[in-house]
Amino acid sequence: MSRKCEVCGKGQVSGNKVSHSMRHTRRKWNANIQSVKVNDNGTVRRANVCTRCMRSGKVTRAI
16 A cells, blocks of 8 residues: 555655654654545545545545
8 A cells, every 4th residue: 555645645754763862863754544435426436545634524435
């Protein structure tokens, strides 16, 4: 499963993990992507959607 939202395009972000001694190592933050059934123009299909889009009502979930 790709770590990218099909609605808004939110995906993985990279940066540095900074320890107490200020050492920098690379790390990544994954978006909270869920595979849900969505109602897309009357047809039901599976989509990878972030939880922010589900909460804001940008997708209509199929039951």
